[in-house]
Amino acid sequence: MLFDELLIAIMKAVNRERTISSPFHLIKGKKSGQTIQDIGYYGLYPYFAVMPRLEKRFYDQVVEGLFARGLLQKNEDVIDLTDLALTSQTPKTQLDGWKYRGNEQLFLNRLSLIVQTFSHISQKVNVFDPVVNTEEIQLWVKAYLRKSNFRDRAATAAFKTQLMDSLEEAPVTERHKMILMQRLSGLGSSGLTWEQIAASHGMTPLDVQLFTVETLHAWMQIIEQNRYPLLSMLMEGVIQQSALTESAQRTEKLFARGFALHQIAELRQLKTSTIEDHFVELAMNDPYFDYSSFLSEELYQAIVAVSRKQQTKRLRDIKEKVPEASYFQIRLALAIR
Amino acid sequence: MELEKLLYSTYGFSSFRPGQREVIEEVLKGNNVIALLPTGMGKSMCYQLPAHLLPGSVLIVSPLLSLMQDQVAQLKKMGEKSVVAINSFLKPEDKEKIWSTLGNYRFIFISPEMLVQPFVKKQLQRISISLLVADEAHCISQWGFDFRPDYLRIAEIMPLLNYPQVLALTATATSKVTNEIKKYLNISNPFIYTHPMDRKNLVYDVKRFEDQKEKIGWLKKFVDHCEGPGIVYAGTRKKAEQLALDLTNSGLSASFYHGGMDHQDRIFVQQQFQNGELDWVCSTNAFGMGVHIPNIRHVIHFQLPTSVEGYVQEVGRAGRDGKAALATLLYAEGDEGLLESLVMDELPTVREIREVYANRTEPERLVEQGIVRETALRVIAYWQSRLPLEGTLLQIEELQKEKIKQAEKIRKLVTIDGCIRQYISECFDQHLLDKPENCCVNDGIDYSVFKKRVKKAVKVVPASWKDRLDALLPS
Numbered sequence: 072m073l074f075d076e077l078l079i080a081i082m083k084a085v086n087r088e089r090t091i092s093s094p095f096h097l098i099k100g101k102k103s104g105q106t107i108q109d110i111g112y113y114g115l116y117p118y119f120a121v122m123p124r125l126e127k128r129f130y131d132q133v134v135e136g137l138f139a140r141g142l143l144q145k146n147e148d149v150i151d152l153t154d155l156a157l158t159s160q161t162p163k164t165q166l167d168g169w170k171y172r173g174n175e176q177l178f179l180n181r182l183s184l185i186v187q188t189f190s191h192i193s194q195k196v197n198v199f200d201p202v203v204n205t206e207e208i209q210l211w212v213k214a215y216l217r218k219s220n221f222r223d224r225a226a227t228a229a230f231k232t233q234l235m236d237s238l239e240e241a242p243v244t245e246r247h248k249m250i251l252m253q254r255l256s257g258l259g260s261s262g263l264t265w266e267q268i269a270a271s272h273g274m275t276p277l278d279v280q281l282f283t284v285e286t287l288h289a290w291m292q293i294i295e296q297n298r299y300p301l302l303s304m305l306m307e308g309v310i311q312q313s314a315l316t317e318s319a320q321r322t323e324k325l326f327a328r329g330f331a332l333h334q335i336a337e338l339r340q341l342k343t344s345t346i347e348d349h350f351v352e353l354a355m356n357d358p359y360f361d362y363s364s365f366l367s368e369e370l371y372q373a374i375v376a377v378s379r380k381q382q383t384k385r386l387r388d389i390k391e392k393v394p395e396a397s398y399f400q401i402r403l404a405l406a407i408r
Numbered sequence: 409m410e411l412e413k414l415l416y417s418t419y420g421f422s423s424f425r426p427g428q429r430e431v432i433e434e435v436l437k438g439n440n441v442i443a444l445l446p447t448g449m450g451k452s453m454c455y456q457l458p459a460h461l462l463p464g465s466v467l468i469v470s471p472l473l474s475l476m477q478d479q480v481a482q483l484k485k486m487g488e489k490s491v492v493a494i495n496s497f498l499k500p501e502d503k504e505k506i507w508s509t510l511g512n513y514r515f516i517f518i519s520p521e522m523l524v525q526p527f528v529k530k531q532l533q534r535i536s537i538s539l540l541v542a543d544e545a546h547c548i549s550q551w552g553f554d555f556r557p558d559y560l561r562i563a564e565i566m567p568l569l570n571y572p573q574v575l576a577l578t579a580t581a582t583s584k585v586t587n588e589i590k591k592y593l594n595i596s597n598p599f600i601y602t603h604p605m606d607r608k609n610l611v612y613d614v615k616r617f618e619d620q621k622e623k624i625g626w627l628k629k630f631v632d633h634c635e636g637p638g639i640v641y642a643g644t645r646k647k648a649e650q651l652a653l654d655l656t657n658s659g660l661s662a663s664f665y666h667g668g669m670d671h672q673d674r675i676f677v678q679q680q681f682q683n684g685e686l687d688w689v690c691s692t693n694a695f696g697m698g699v700h701i702p703n704i705r706h707v708i709h710f711q712l713p714t715s716v717e718g719y720v721q722e723v724g725r726a727g728r729d730g731k732a733a734l735a736t737l738l739y740a741e742g743d744e745g746l747l748e749s750l751v752m753d754e755l756p757t758v759r760e761i762r763e764v765y766a767n768r769t770e771p772e773r774l775v776e777q778g779i780v781r782e783t784a785l786r787v788i789a790y791w792q793s794r795l796p797l798e799g800t801l802l803q804i805e806e807l808q809k810e811k812i813k814q815a816e817k818i819r820k821l822v823t824i825d826g827c828i829r830q831y832i833s834e835c836f837d838q839h840l841l842d843k844p845e846n847c848c849v850n851d852g853i854d855y856s857v858f859k860k861r862v863k864k865a866v867k868v869v870p871a872s873w874k875d876r877l878d879a880l881l882p883s
């Protein structure tokens with residue numbers, strides 16, 4: 072998936088209902104109530120946090136490009152796609168951002184340092200500058216290598232075989248895999264910068280970055296099946312057990328112990344609106360979420376009915392028809408599964 | 409003789425580099441020392457070896473995170489295991505472990521902002537510190553080209569640690585800066601070791617052009633003829649990127665480097681350059697620290713640097729192998745304009761100062777909103793805690809004057825008829841004793857010592873991902 076295809080895919084889902092900067096927050100993985108709940112409303116799970124370090128100026132440039140190519144039309148408030156964009160095919164993607172949450176970087180960092188070490192040691196070079204200099208990763212990789220008897224040439228061969236076979240299975244293009252390999256370093260072949268990789272494929276830096284994430288997601292799906300034990304170990308801590316953000320988890324615990332919304336806000340010294348965001352997140356993730364203390368059954372039905380009938384998820388539009396509901400109640404009702 | 413033995417048994421070097429022995433001996437005598445050693449002369453050995461003889465830990469204050477990481481990596485590469493780095497990126501669980509065993513570390517690296525945190529202070533008071541090292545000590549001086557306000561905080565911790573013995577290290581310092589180091593670190597009668605600034609194997613060249621177009625034309629031709637590796641310093645990130653593109657398009661192996669790049673990308677460029685996969689790096693002044701390449705043959709300044717100190721540090725990255733290296737400064741009519749804006753860019757503006765003083769509670773928001781630059785905020789915040797608005801405005805005005813003076817010195821460097829080597833030495837209050845044969849453009853340069861570029865065979869680029877994997881992990 073190319074970067075502008077990613078934008079169009081997201082924009083199609085939220086067309087005329089969200090602002091032009093909302094896809095940016097989603098791609099960066101912003102943990103705000105709005106972004107999290109939109110993922111549920113619009114089914115944007117694959118795209119969450121796929122590029123956590125995306126810079127706004129680059130995003131803006133691509134958006135400008137969409138206008139210039141007639142895919143977007145001017146609208147002061149919301150995203151407004153042209154027919155050209157709306158009828159375009161959304162390519163299939165292997166992205167699974169909601170599951171990996173940007174943690175593919177952890178996997179890649181470990182992999183980079185392991186490959187670099189094997190590359191040097193197997194060619195009898197014992198001193199080199201590590202390509203990853205975070206202490207945490209270095210310690211992890213050291214422990215991993217110690218377990219795998221890494222000075223033995225057979226260890227390198229075994230690792231390489233499992234890497235090759237598992238990546239072979241990943242359902243992405245050869246180019247995807249090449250780009251990922253270009254990010255790895257070894258003796259005499261340093262890793263390449265995004266610019267350099269982009270130039271070698273005639274693509275943009277953003278495109279090759281997205282390709283890399285897509286490859287990693289596809290590949291990690293294969294590795295998770297546990298048929299390649301030497302790589303399965305690299306998955307340690309990559310997938311978060313709970314789908315909730317950490318802060319929402321804390322709110323969930325307090326709620327389970329019987330505290331009310333305003334009490335939780337007081338206890339945690341957070342704004343009420345933040346705690347509200349957490350409940351929306353809880354409702355989104357937990358099919359058995361008990362909303363009775365926030366929302367009557369009638370009000371819930373009324374909100375859902377309006378949303379369906381008007382085909383909208385814009386809070387303001389719904390509020391107009393159901394004025395007795397608060398914005399929080401509307402958001403909650405829309406989030407409930 | 410004993411010291412040499414220790415040097416050999418610990419690090420495998422059979423002799424000291426110039427200056428190291430003098431400094432180490434004074435440190436071991438218990439004296440405070442200020443050592444001015446040019447870059448690439450193995451400054452860190454000055455505390456590394458004493459650390460093996462002193463009873464307590466050596467505390468190294470390092471002004472830049474990237475520099476700290478690099479030093480830790482270098483020490484580990486030399487086989488030192490008892491090393492810890494304390495900076496704001498530490499995780500809580502790691503911190504606990506470090507605090508409980510802090511006194512056991514031989515080398516403790518710390519950033520200035522961590523140094524003054526109450527909890528950290530307490531921990532440091534608890535252990536025995538034999539030597540406090542102020543690395544890149546010129547950063548303490550507000551007159552220096554690289555002033556970091558946070559660095560002044562070392563002064564605050566000195567009494568708490570009972571005025572430990574101090575070793576201040578720097579590559580470039582005028583006597584004005586040396587005096588400030590003495591003052592802030594509270595060391596009255598230090599032993600000062602000054603290594604001659606002058607590097608005999610560096611040849612200074614200046615090229616003048618009518619306009620920018622002529623300049624870029626010359627650069628392309630030059631790098632096409634001359635054998636690298638080399639660094640081209642540009643004034644801005646954008647210029648660095650553009651120059652790299654120009655060189656790449658003329659078929660050279662070049663890339664850019666600046667502080668705005670992805671962290672991993674920066675490491676890749678450094679390693680490519682280090683491994684000889686890249687001949688030219690076009691960069692801002694962010695490139696250099698932590699680059700350990702002995703055979704850089706050329707340093708070209710595409711734009712005027714903002715101070716002679718900065719210039720000397722940058723050209724000092726060339727020719728560390730002792731062989732001839734060429735420093736070329738390019739100047740075109742009108743470059744002063746850019747120089748002026750670059751110089752002013754380094755300082756907070758009056759508007760920024762007023763904004764920060766008006767928004768005492770949440771100055772970070774001003775950075776987020778793009779009203780105040782982050783670098784400016786750091787400087788203002790420091791003075792804000794000490795001075796009223798008028799005082800800070802005055803302070804910055806003084807700094808501005810100083811910066812303009814420094815810029816004038818650079819301007820003079822491109823216009824003088826006399827020896828450039830001599831001029832640079834004078835800027836550091838040093839007396840040049842003798843000049844090498846190949847000295848500078850005004851004394852005449854023998855270019856024949858610099859090798860012509862040999863067109864290398866084009867490196868085979870792996871065609872598929874499996875080929876690339878085979879190159880990384882050959883069977």
Ligand SMILES: [Zn+2]
Pocket residue numbers: 826827828829830843847848849850851
């Ligand atoms: Zn001369």
